[in-house]
Amino acid sequence: MIVCHCQNITDKDIDAAINWMRAADGTALITPGKVYRALGKSADCGGCMPLFLSTMRKNDNMEVPMTLRGLRAGITQETQDERRQESY
Numbered sequence: 704m705i706v707c708h709c710q711n712i713t714d715k716d717i718d719a720a721i722n723w724m725r726a727a728d729g730t731a732l733i734t735p736g737k738v739y740r741a742l743g744k745s746a747d748c749g750g751c752m753p754l755f756l757s758t759m760r761k762n763d764n765m766e767v768p769m770t771l772r773g774l775r776a777g778i779t780q781e782t783q784d785e786r787r788q789e790s791y
């Protein structure tokens with residue numbers, strides 16, 4: 704199925720790009736822009752983005768790597784402490 708008509712990108716192209724990126728780097732955050740670049744293309748009108756994103760989400764390799772999970776909680780705790788030591 705063609706997902707992006709401007710660049711003639713299919714759902715199989717998107718899956719192949721995601722699988723290749725995940726195999727190359729297990730900790731990479733995969734974005735639509737990276738998928739376009741991996742395919743040697745760039746978005747034109749952007750009209751395909753909702754379908755492009757839903758196609759990406761269906762890929763099993765789109766999970767956030769374990770090493771990158773919970774980072775927001777760490778930032779929140781750090782902000783809450785305002786980087787002060789206990790003696791202050």
Ligand code: FES
Nearest residue numbers: 707709747748751
């Ligand atoms: S349809 Fe994908 S950029 Fe236009």
